[in-house]
Amino acid sequence: MAKVQNIKGMRDHLPPAMMLRQHIVATITGVCERHGFEPLQTPIIEYAEALEGKLGDDESLIYRFEDHGGRRLALRYDQTVPLARVVAQYAGQITLPWRRYALGPSYRGERPARGRYREFYQADADIVGSSSPLADAEIVAMLTESLTALGFPDFVTMLNHRQIVGGVARASGLDEASAGGVYRAIDKFDKIGADGVRDELLRGGVSAESAAQILALVQIEGPPAEVLAALSERLAGDERALAALENLRAIIDGLGQMGVPPERYKVAPRLARGLSYYTGLVFEAITPHWPEGSLLGGGRYDELVGQFAGRPIPTVGLAFGIDRLHDVMEELKIGPRPATTAVAYVTIFGPEQMADSLALARELRAGGVNTLISLDSGGLGKQFKDADRKGVSYALVLGPDEIARGEVVIKDLRGGGQRAVPRAEVVAALGEA
């Protein structure tokens, strides 16, 4: 007997879960298309060579195998490297700047845990080939529109810039080489607190004075303009950091002009976000209802996408983790929760009424009502029970009396009760109900 189970960390989604996932995906891709993003789909398998050398410590998590022709293949672990390949391979067919979205699964051989899966779905949205701060702002605006449309309460997007984080390290007298440890320590701020970060900095050889300076910088809070002003003062003289602050200011201006509500974002100098990859803006959306970490994030990465093309192609984007959003929405009980796709269930009174019942089902579907037909040859009671167990709202009865009177009986399986309506008005009656 073969194994009758899914692989741990790779989930089956039964209909109720899948309907919520479809709602999440439709909401996000709807926002993408309203912004003129175009869909791209690439294979889930790539040449291993194309995927290797970009994941650092996580490289070992890649699923690799040989195909029937002895080629070394790998399952993709994100949709960004395939994007870079596509931009190089089809350069003549793509007009930059290019807004593209992509939806699909990726794979990492991690130890499964709460919110961490080996097969995970992402919806990526990226603007390829533009360094305009408007592009950065549009990505953050889309994040805001998507989470708002999904019904997330009280989320805030924290904004920072790679060169501000670098400036924080430099302002404390550290060179680029030792800055990595500083970023990693800062990145844990929300988990281990100020004292934890100080301890980690000291352990890493940072002087007590520098550690104090770093902690003061990364804890600056307030309205964006004030935070930017305070940082400008403290980072004065650091050209790169000042240019980064200028860039962040332009992005924030864009957010305002795009109508993103001010309570939905703030400048957070302590946001580091895996720095090997990003070159400019970095952001993460958080909510107090999910203290485990960010909902999703992204940023500007001007070097990766051009890697295959052999020239820099500035890019900014984000990845919506469908699994994370799904888990949090289940937890917060937000989003629609239909029991099934069907609204109506057409019973079959008996063989004589079969033709009429099937015709009724057809009329309902033509009128936009998702409709099940009974496959049960048993009595009406058994059919009502079947409809009820399936979570359908209305069972429809078309017996000889109803047919003679040109009526249909609508039995309300949720609210209770039943009523007869003229056949021609059934679609409208279900629409109102």
Added chain:
Amino acid sequence: MAKVQNIKGMRDHLPPAMMLRQHIVATITGVCERHGFEPLQTPIIEYAEALEGKLGDDESLIYRFEDHGGRRLALRYDQTVPLARVVAQYAGQITLPWRRYALGPSYRGERPARGRYREFYQADADIVGSSSPLADAEIVAMLTESLTALGFPDFVTMLNHRQIVGGVARASGLDEASAGGVYRAIDKFDKIGADGVRDELLRGGVSAESAAQILALVQIEGPPAEVLAALSERLAGDERALAALENLRAIIDGLGQMGVPPERYKVAPRLARGLSYYTGLVFEAITPHWPEGSLLGGGRYDELVGQFAGRPIPTVGLAFGIDRLHDVMEELKIGPRPATTAVAYVTIFGPEQMADSLALARELRAGGVNTLISLDSGGLGKQFKDADRKGVSYALVLGPDEIARGEVVIKDLRGGGQRAVPRAEVVAALGEA
């Protein structure tokens, strides 16, 4: 430098192709949901053991590998075996009969050819746990509704039954053991013609008399009722074949009552369709515009789905091959062919007009108009060119004069010409255009 190409037989879908694929998928899943089918999603990876032993000669095409924990895994080669696993694994959460649809990729390490890919997407629709002929009819009705909605001209679904094919062999005095060769020969009828089939039967050791009888039987044509009557006469005495004819008659009655137009189906005794799998109805949709083979097919398979559960679970279903449908629609030039997702392109006249232009884009999106904003700091001419190259229909201009007058200029990039409309009427103007 890493390989900058996709793997042969696994395709990238750039936006124009992807938009057509989305249209195909939305049309098919729309039909599924109108019939109350529920979505299911399973991982693309399964335990190898669960997938093995079901593909016969094609077993060697399975992509197999070991994961980080040394488990033997495999990429699924269809969505039917995972369905069987789910039905067994979540028996308590599933109410039979269960109508489920599933969309996703599957993998077979075949030699790539026209219409044959190593990564291929399928939309499966199955009714699990019912042996009612209404279930068979509903599946064929959904095929008809889907191909009609997609705009396929002149398609016909050929219907047959496993036990009619068996009866044809038995009527020629052949036992079940040697029947396999007969099915395979018959199955080639549309490719090699009557003479070709006769030659193959003779080579397989069938007598000239039996071969003539088989050929006469499989060439019976005409309206369903006549074909069924002719077959009843010739297969009289073969209980299984007569029961099959009775079943096919009930399915055809159902098709009529479900409103499937009679020109969309016929009984074709020569349709064999990979017989190891099917136990009852088999069908394939064909069109003269695609002589290379069938568009898609399916049938009843009462043994496979219960294999993991350890009890028979009668099931009927079909698989829409998205790649095949896509290729044929490209060839026939049917289906929508939008150049891009965006309808409008909001230019940015200059820094002073930025805020107004971004507000306009927001209004358009709120009004349901997919809208790009310019990221180009160059002049209007350059922005018009960018909009044109992207395939957008309308470029919108909001210069100082327009702002002063409360107007927006709409430049028609396809039809030519431009006109000024009051700002409040822009959404309506684009809707009409």
